[in-house]
Amino acid sequence: MSVPLDALYDQQLRAALEAWQHASTNRVVLATETDGWRFAFFRFDTTSADPLEAITGDIGVLSRDLVLQWASDKQIVPKLEYAVVHDVPHVSVNTESFAAQLLALVPAKVTKRAIQVFLKQRDSLLEDMKRPNLPSEVINWVYARSAGICEFEGCPAELFRDNLGNYGYYGYLAHIVAAKPKGPRGDDHLSAELAQSPSNIMLCCDIHHRLIDKVDPDSFSQERLKAMIATRVNWRTNQAATLSYPIVHALAFIGDIAGRTTTFSQHDARKALLAAHLTPVSERVAEYFLRDVQGGNDVNDPGYWANFLRVFRAQILHIHTAIRGDGAFGAQAQELAIFPLGNMPAMLLGGWLVGEARRVELFSFRRNPGTWVRPEDSEPPVKFEWAKTPDAEVGSHVLITLEITSEITDEALAAEMLSMPRIRIFPSTYGVDVVAPKGAMERFRNTCQEAWAYAVDVLHATEISICTIAPAAAIFALGMKLQSRLHPPIHMYQMAPLGLPFHAFTLNRHAISVPPHAPGSVLQLDAC
Template sequence: MADMLPSPLNGEDFARVIGRLEGESTEILVVVNGFTACVYQRRTPADAWLPVCRGELSEHIESVISATLRRRMWWAQVDGSAAAADPASLDIERLTMKTLRKWLRSADDVTGREGEVTQSTRERVAYLAAWRCQFAGCGTDLHTHAPTGRSGRFSYYAHLVASSPRGPRGHAARSARLANEVENIMLLCDACHRLVDRIDPDYYTEELLQGMRRRSIADVKRLLNTLQYPPVEVIAIVGSIAGQVPQFSIHDAEPALWESHLRAANHQPEYLFHIDHQLHDVHASDYWSAVFRALKSDGSQLQRILNGAGRGGAPRPRIAIFPQHSTSVLLVAGRVLGDTGGTYLFQPHRSVAADPKGTRWVWPQRERAHRCDKFLLRVHKTAEPGAREANLMVSLTFGIAPRRLPPGCFDAASNTLGLPTVEVYVEPQDRGIHLIGAPEDLQELGRTLDRAIQILHDEWHVSRVNLFIGAPATAVVTMGQKMQARNQATYVCHESKEYDGVFLPTVEISSTQVLEPKSGQVFELQP
């Protein structure tokens, strides 16, 4: 019989359907159990009862039952499901307003009882629900009255197994035992509470509601845990650039970390390649002597962090990198850091350097639509079989003119490239210091660099790569991260001494070491 009935209605709609029967010359039968109702009609006593509606029988019904309508209404009460009862087999009686009102009071008592729920149980239930309705997909804020915005407690503590054996999902033995158990109670808004207890209690079984409750608690825990950002070790790679030493503190990093849903594990950042009062000249051997000394003093501790060692068996921590240094140093830093997961790069943005709010390191385009076609690749000159050396140009903040390449890499007499050459570039309208505006830009750049390295290593099989870079700091670190020990060629890093000048070699990075060629100084990459 339940399968033949219409969809369940709330109290107002239920009463509206009954009111429309005023003008029909039919008999009406209301079948109830302790908390919900089904309505049937027939034209003559010889006819079968036909379903009209089912759901919540509420106080709204009193306003639509006129004296005329009441004379055609019958009443029957059952112990089991009202929807499953056979109306033809029931003992029926004339409906009176006294009977109806008595039933309404009893139904409110059966489905709305909270006397068995102690204050401590209520607090625990509300805590697990975060004061949100636990019905699947509802999530109504039960601390705020939606129409008025008034604060308060607008919730119902709904029993999965009713606290009364006569209630929805009631049980002769379990109802009393589970009446004050947290696991048997879910927090609901008024609408959802009426739905599961009065409108369609046959559908909303204990098992179904228990599943909703479990998922709600799990979702609340998951979402609230996102408020606790994972900690990261903050590493600053900052140094003198053109005679200016950038200042950095943990307060510079925190806004960028928070915006990326991260937090500093320590209030003091670690410094890598930090050389106090050292004249910036990447073409001078003394400069690299200082860099290598700094690496040797910091490198062992950094390597322990990267390997996850020395932390009582704990896994490698997440690392946040804040880079602002020379191109060659950033390449070495990227090579040392590697390209494993859990490393977050942050790009300095010059236009907000003096921003007192500390947004200099915050990604400016994080919320903007990401382009997948920004970073391009082209081969200027293909390698002949047996070629052992090639050029890689990364032209992002500015285009690298071939004439700026040193002899051997470029033949000035013929105005042609002297070596096979691959270039990673952007269109002129995309060039500039802000072209890396979001982490997704770095990911896209990384994929393009991978393709360039694949050409150099796997297709051309060269053993030496002359590297020329015009790119933001994070892009340079990313390039360094790609120089890993797997069949790696030696990369000869180049920088120019002056604007628009010729690129000259600084250091050579192989799979095992960093070499400063003028003095022969070496920093071993393998501990």
């Protein structure tokens, strides 16, 4: 019969023993190690002698009082029995074999004196847990290493002040290798050698202190506890390094794609910022417009973008105002970090609103690993190029196609577009993540700058139409380049999966308009 040994805290241990105490069909045996600190209570069925449960843990004030009372009270049935053994099993292992050996020993009825001797012996082995007699230099070193926070994995407990705000040493300095050879993780040679070594001492809160030394020490090896300390040291080092990182306003332009609601992870965005050596000015990344309350990006609905402009009118005006030098993003940080993910026209609009008046770090969501964290640049690195129609006529309507994810063929374009001078922007290798590395994004933005300058400065385009098949960050980056003060009207098209591209909106120097040109279809940003 499989009966694993379970580890309980003092209050839980007492509650379990009280339940065992009130069942006359129980036979309860306390097994302790000779000159050791391990112990375990076993519950057997009196009718079959089968082991039913096995528990150990923190035998603190509550459970020790109950055990002493149990040992001296002659009225209690079942009687508590006692056995001294060489090795008590470790936590979580199957104790069936040990239970059989325990019964073969014919345990004796326990006496209060025997329990007191065991408890005194165990307290002596673990007395270094209460407050190790350590030099102040060692204590200060451990607190400094841990930043005064419990070093147990995932624990945020601050141990340099109490609940009333009083400052002091409120943690426990737990030995990894016990200060005594027979203590938790003790060693005949290392215990004395490492007793006052900071590398062997771990700052813990009360709960985790008792967990690793009293409740379940078998689950926490030297290697596991040292790894926790190493992780915390790495965390503290990284936190200190962030003090030198540029402070940025982090913004997320998140929308719906092809009728599906996208999600945004604040945790992953902060992870990406720190990996890029940037510190966000606030705890949360500000999330901006583009979520469609009407239920998705219906590219076949001619009224979709008119509704978009109506729904997000206030949001667009807010972003336009905030981005200015005296706006919300102008006072505290000169740099922006942007996480764009949404439908193509909306991403172009977002980039156009942000512009390039300040430095902007763009992050591209990587679909395959599902993260914003930038990868290393590929080898060989992806290159970006632009190509123009030969002998393009100056002063004409120009078509720009952004082809990063895949090629935009002639068959995918309307006849009117095919008659325009065309500028293609494309990579040496198509893909959804090709602009994700920092170096790749910079190369891509430079290429966009060259293509845009050719369209407005060389061709002197009267109008520009744009079609894109590209990651959101790439479209956003192109939108940022559309900043010539006297730029011509820019028509953004949505690539429809079941038909030819359709006109989403037009960007003028001071306004955004959507077809058809009815009341409410124009959003004025500035006075003309």
